Amino acid sequence: MTKRVLVVEDNELNLKLFCDLLRAHDFAAEPVRDGREAVAKARDFAPDLVVMDIQMPHVSGLDLIREMKGDSRLRAIPIMAVTAYSGRDDEERIRAAGANAYVSKPISLARFMDEVRALVPDSAPAPQG
Template sequence: MMKRIMVVEDNDLNRKLFCDVLKANGFEVEPVADGGKVLEMARAVLPDLIIMDIQLPGISGVELIEAARRDHALREIPVLAVTAFAAKGDEDRIRSAGASGYLAKPVSISPFMNAVKALLPG
C-alpha cells in the first residue's frame, strides 16, 4: 500500500516542491496550506508521516506538533519539522515538542528524502 504523507506548508512554492518530490518517489500526498486545518485533516486522512513547517500564519507548527502528540488518533504519527528556524536551541525546542525529525531550510532533495524514509514505519 502506498504511504500517505501530509505536507503542512504555507509557502506555495515549498509546498509544491515537497509534494512533487514525494509523488516522484511513489508517495501519496495531502497538501495543507492552512495551519488551522492541520489537526482536522490529519484525523481525516491519518497519514503515515506529517511534514510540518514551523512558521505558519496564525499558529506555530510547534503548537500543532504538541497538539498532535496529545491527540489519541494522531500521537503515533511521526512528524518531520522543516523550518527556517535554525538558531541554537531551536532543534531541541522543536524535538521536545514531539517532532521525530528536523530539517533546516533551505532543504536539499537528498537529505529531505533520507529524512522522510527514515521516519516512515515499515
C-alpha cells in the same frame, strides 16, 4: 501499499516542491496550506508521516505538533519539522515539542527524502539486483 504524507506548509512554492518530491518517490502527498486545518486533515487523511512547517501565520507549527502528539488518534504518527530556524536551541525546542525529525531550509532534497524514509517504515526503495 502507498504511504501517505500530510504536508503542512503555508508557502505555496515549498508546498508544491515537497508534494512533487514525495509523489516522485511514490508517496501519496496531501497538501495543507493553512495550519488551522492541519489537525482535522490529519484525522481524515490518516497519514503515515506529517511534514510540518514551523513558521506559519495564524498558528505555530510547534503548537500543532504539541496538539497532534496530545491526540490519542494522532500521537503515533511521526512528524518531521521543516523550518528556516536552524540554531541548536531551535532544534531542541522543536524536538521537545514532539517532532521526530528536523530539516532546516533551504532543504537538501536528498536529506529530505532520507529523513522521510527513516520515519516511514517500509518506504525505502527495493534494492536492485
